[in-house]
Amino acid sequence: xxxxxxxxxxxxxxxxxxxxxxxxxxxxxxxxxxxxxxxxxxxxxxxxxxxxxxxxxxxxxxxxxxxxxxxxxxxxxxxxxxxxxxxxxxxxxxxxxxxxxxxxxxxxxxxxxxxxxxxxxxxxxxxxxxxxxxxxxxxxxxxxxxxxxxxxxxxxxxxxxxxxxxxxxxxxxxxxxxxxxxxxxxxxxxxxxxxxxxxxxxxxxxxxxxxxxxxxxxxxxxxxxxxxxxxxxxxxxxxxxxxxxxxxxxxxxxxxxxxxxxxxxxxxxxxxxxxxxxxxxxxxx
Numbered sequence: 001x002x003x004x005x006x007x008x009x010x011x012x013x014x015x016x017x018x019x020x021x022x023x024x025x026x027x028x029x030x031x032x033x034x035x036x037x038x039x040x041x042x043x044x045x046x047x048x049x050x051x052x053x054x055x056x057x058x059x060x061x062x063x064x065x066x067x068x069x070x071x072x073x074x075x076x077x078x079x080x081x082x083x084x085x086x087x088x089x090x091x092x093x094x095x096x097x098x099x100x101x102x103x104x105x106x107x108x109x110x111x112x113x114x115x116x117x118x119x120x121x122x123x124x125x126x127x128x129x130x131x132x133x134x135x136x137x138x139x140x141x142x143x144x145x146x147x148x149x150x151x152x153x154x155x156x157x158x159x160x161x162x163x164x165x166x167x168x169x170x171x172x173x174x175x176x177x178x179x180x181x182x183x184x185x186x187x188x189x190x191x192x193x194x195x196x197x198x199x200x201x202x203x204x205x206x207x208x209x210x211x212x213x214x215x216x217x218x219x220x221x222x223x224x225x226x227x228x229x230x231x232x233x234x235x236x237x238x239x240x241x242x243x244x245x246x247x248x249x250x251x252x253x254x255x256x257x258x259x260x261x262x263x264x265x266x267x268x269x270x271x272x273x274x275x276x277x278x279x280x281x282x283x284x285x
Contacts, residue, residue, distance in 0.1 A: 001226060001278050002030045004260050005087060008280040009224045010034055015084030018216075019043040020071035020209060022050050023093035025057055031087070032061055039063055042077070046070045046117045049095065072208030078216040086213050089226040090206065091276065104196060106188035109169045114196045124195050128171065129164050133157045143203070143231065144194030151178050152191060168192075193229065206232060210239045214250035217283045222255065224280045233259075233277050240281040252281040 005027065010017070013036040019028045022043035031041055042065045043054060054066035067077055071088065096102050096116075103113030103124060114124035128136070133153050140149035155174050156165065165171055172188045179187040197203060213223045223240075227233040238244045240252050260278040267274045 001260065001262050001266065001273065001276060002027060004278055005224050005226075006030060006034050008255055008260075008278075009085045009087060009222050011220070011222060012084050014038040016040045016082060017042070017085045018074070018078070018083055018087070020074070020086060020088040021045060021090070022054055022066065023047075023089070024050070024095055025053050027087055027089060028057065028064065032057075032064060035063065037063070040065070042067060044069060044071045044074070044077075047093075047096070048117065048119065070205055070208075072205040072212065074209060074212035075215055078212075080215050081218045083216045083221055084218060085222045085224070086217060087224045087226075088206075088209055088213075090202075090232050091226065091228050091272070094272075097272075103168050104192070106168055106172050106186055106192045109167060112166060112168055112171060114192075114199050116200045120199075122199055124199050125164075125166060127195065127199055128156060129160050139198045140191060140194050142194075143197045144190035145231070146190040146194065148179055197231075203231070203235065206235055207244070210236070210244070214252070214283065219283055219285065221283050222280060223252065223283070224278060226276055226278050228275050228277075233279070236279050240279060250283060251285045253284050255280040255282050 010031070013034070017031060017035065017039065019031060019041065022028055022045035028041060028043045035041060040063055044067045046069060048068060051066070051068055058064050058066055069077070092104055097104050100108045100110035101113070103110045112123065112125040112128060136156060137150045137153035140146040140152060146152065152175055155178060159165060159174055165174070175188045175191050181187050217223065225236045227236055235244070240254055242251055262273045262276050
């Protein structure tokens with residue numbers, strides 16, 4: 001959704017912009033091409049594997065700066081009302097998904113990791129093997145919207161009492177023992193998403209970055225957020241509407257339609273984009 005992001009985010013080609021999820025640099029590269037010579041772009045990513053790619057970009061373009069940190073910490077790096085536009089893409093990068101050693105994919109054998117920052121203490125393996133049955137079921141229900149949350153949590157606890165759960169496919173086997181495949185959607189989708197969100201504190205970070213955006217954006221500055229499932233999108237929608245905690249400190253108005261979806265051509269080129277929703281808002285106060 002690069003074109004839609006550029007068209008909706010950049011109002012001032014000389015402005016100060018932030019790409020909160022650098023990944024492999026796709027959005028940052030597109031933003032730099034669309035910005036003028038006096039503009040500044042700062043990219044943020046908590047994953048240390050992004051540092052090498054970001055360093056290459058910074059060496060080639062003096063307008064670009066990289067921060068290896070969680071995007072929830074934006075207020076540590078920017079003063080209030082100094083930024084013209086912020087992009088937050090909540091999807092995983094292809095590099096993270098396709099690398100078996102990262103453990104994000106239920107399609108590939110790998111260690112049960114799922115950490116955005118692999119220097120963090122709690123991996124998916126640690127969480128799955130040490131959390132209580134009640135904690136596991138709660139996360140599966142609330143963050144995975146999984147109807148069989150209690151049953152899967154019970155099976156996980158029974159299995160780990162025999163032998164610890166170490167790999168992605170160990171977990172997939174447990175899930176599929178009570179949830180056989182009946183459609184194109186993989187039975188492990190909700191569970192893997194819920195564990196990833198929990199291990200990386202993704203909902204807390206999302207709420208923090210939205211609050212930070214309200215503080216560091218200038219009046220008239222734009223916020224663009226790409227989410228990939230209803231839980232994230234609901235938080236973004238409520239924030240824009242001024243219904244989230246702390247939203248009374250600033251206000252936003254929706255830009256354009258309620259949300260933007262990828263077109264058919266983009267979905268064909270990148271099937272992972274099919275669930276993406278882009279919401280754009282402008283700070284009015």
